[in-house]
Amino acid sequence: MSGRAQSWVAHLRQGGTTPWLAWRGDPSSDRAGDGVLPGAQQLELLRRINLARESGAQPRARHDREGTRLADRVLAAPAAGRGKADLPLVGVETPAFGPQPVDPATVGAHELLRVASVLLADDLVALGPDPVRTAWARPWRLRFRLVGDPVLVAGWREDLASRGRPEGGPRPFVVAVGRPLDELLAHTWTQRCFETGSTPWVEWLRFWRERDQLPARADLPASVRRWHARRPLVRIVTDLDRLPRQLGVRRLPAVRVPGADQAELARRIAAVVGIRVPAEERPALMRTLQRRIPDTGTDPVVVPAREREWVAASAARTTREVRRAGYAVVGDLAGLAPRTETPAATGAGAADQQVLDLAIRMVVDPGWRTVGHPRAGAERSVEQ
Structure with a gap:
C-alpha cells in the first residue's frame, strides 16, 4: 500500500478520526509499505467507531488496548451478504479492473452495515445463548397451547415456563392471541428477524400479498387448526386484559416490542449467525440478542399504505373464518381489523443510518454482552 494510506491506517488503528481526503500523512511515510490495504468500508467504519469511542469514559490505557484489538477486528472483517466488494481508496494506485476507487466518507450506511453485522454476529456467537429459566411444572396448572402474535407469545411462553406453567399437557386449551392484522404482520416479521432471519420488511410483505396468503403465525385459524383442537377447547383472545385468566394466571409481564432499527439489525446479524x-x-x-439489544426509542415497523387494502381484506377473511368455525372469542372480533389511523412512519422500515447508529453503539459499548445483563426495559410494551 502507499505510504500515505499506510500512515492513515496506522492513524485509525490508534483511534484517529481524520477523514481520508483530509489526511496529509507523515513526511517519513512516503515510501510504500507491504500488505493489503483494507477496503474503504472497513476503514470508514473504523473511523466512525473511533468517533463514537471519543466520548467514552474508559481509562486511556484500557482504551488503547481495547481500541487496537477492536481496530484489528474491524479491518479484518469481511462484508456480509450481497453488495460491493472491498472498495479501494481514491488517490491510491489500483488495478485497471475491479471496483472504482472511492472516498471512504461517501460509502453508504448499507455498505458499512455489512461489516458491522459480521462483528456483532461474532460477538453474539462468542457470548452464547442465555440459559432458559424453567421451574418444576405445577401439576394443578391449566393446560394450554399458546399461539398467535409471535412477539407477545414468545415472551409470555418464556415467562410462564419459568413459573412452572409450560405449554402442553393432555387436552390443552388452544389460546390464540389476536391483534389488529397490520400489527400482527409487523410482529410476525419482527420475531422472524430475531429467530432465523428474513427478507427485508417491504419485500417480505409483498411476497405474501402477491400470493394473497398470510404467513403461518399471522393466520389465526390456521394456527389453531395445526393443533387439531376440538372447538370447545379453542379460545380466540382479542382483549389482552382477559388473557391471563385464559392461561390460569393472575398477570402477565410486559413484553418489549422491538423497534424497526432493532429488527433490521437483527435480520442482518441472523444471516451471519446462520453461517x-x-x-x-x-x-x-437470536433470542438472546432480542433480550439484550439496547433500546433506541424507534417505533416498530408499520404496514405501508400501498399494502393496507390487502391487509384489510385479509383481516375480513380471517374474521369470517373464525365465525364460521364457531370458536369462542374472548373480546371482540373487530379487534382483528387493521388500525384505521394512518401511521406517521412510511412503512419502509428503519433507515440504514438509524440501523448503523445502533450497530456502532453495540460495537463500541460491550455492556449488552455483560454476563447477567438484565432484560432491557420495555419502551413499547403490552402488559397484563
Missing part, C-alpha cells in the same frame, strides 16, 4: 453455527442453534442465539 457461524448449526441451524438449530441460531434461534436461541
Whole structure:
C-alpha cells in the first residue's frame, strides 16, 4: 500500500478520526509499505467507531488496548451478504479492473452495515445463548397451547415456563392471541428477524400479498387448526386484559416490542449467525440478542399504505373464518381489523443510518454482552 494510506491506517488503528481526503500523512511515510490495504468500508467504519469511542469514559490505557484489538477486528472483517466488494481508496494506485476507487466518507450506511453485522454476529456467537429459566411444572396448572402474535407469545411462553406453567399437557386449551392484522404482520416479521432471519420488511410483505396468503403465525385459524383442537377447547383472545385468566394466571409481564432499527439489525446479524453455527442453534442465539439489544426509542415497523387494502381484506377473511368455525372469542372480533389511523412512519422500515447508529453503539459499548445483563426495559410494551 502507499505510504500515505499506510500512515492513515496506522492513524485509525490508534483511534484517529481524520477523514481520508483530509489526511496529509507523515513526511517519513512516503515510501510504500507491504500488505493489503483494507477496503474503504472497513476503514470508514473504523473511523466512525473511533468517533463514537471519543466520548467514552474508559481509562486511556484500557482504551488503547481495547481500541487496537477492536481496530484489528474491524479491518479484518469481511462484508456480509450481497453488495460491493472491498472498495479501494481514491488517490491510491489500483488495478485497471475491479471496483472504482472511492472516498471512504461517501460509502453508504448499507455498505458499512455489512461489516458491522459480521462483528456483532461474532460477538453474539462468542457470548452464547442465555440459559432458559424453567421451574418444576405445577401439576394443578391449566393446560394450554399458546399461539398467535409471535412477539407477545414468545415472551409470555418464556415467562410462564419459568413459573412452572409450560405449554402442553393432555387436552390443552388452544389460546390464540389476536391483534389488529397490520400489527400482527409487523410482529410476525419482527420475531422472524430475531429467530432465523428474513427478507427485508417491504419485500417480505409483498411476497405474501402477491400470493394473497398470510404467513403461518399471522393466520389465526390456521394456527389453531395445526393443533387439531376440538372447538370447545379453542379460545380466540382479542382483549389482552382477559388473557391471563385464559392461561390460569393472575398477570402477565410486559413484553418489549422491538423497534424497526432493532429488527433490521437483527435480520442482518441472523444471516451471519446462520453461517457461524448449526441451524438449530441460531434461534436461541437470536433470542438472546432480542433480550439484550439496547433500546433506541424507534417505533416498530408499520404496514405501508400501498399494502393496507390487502391487509384489510385479509383481516375480513380471517374474521369470517373464525365465525364460521364457531370458536369462542374472548373480546371482540373487530379487534382483528387493521388500525384505521394512518401511521406517521412510511412503512419502509428503519433507515440504514438509524440501523448503523445502533450497530456502532453495540460495537463500541460491550455492556449488552455483560454476563447477567438484565432484560432491557420495555419502551413499547403490552402488559397484563
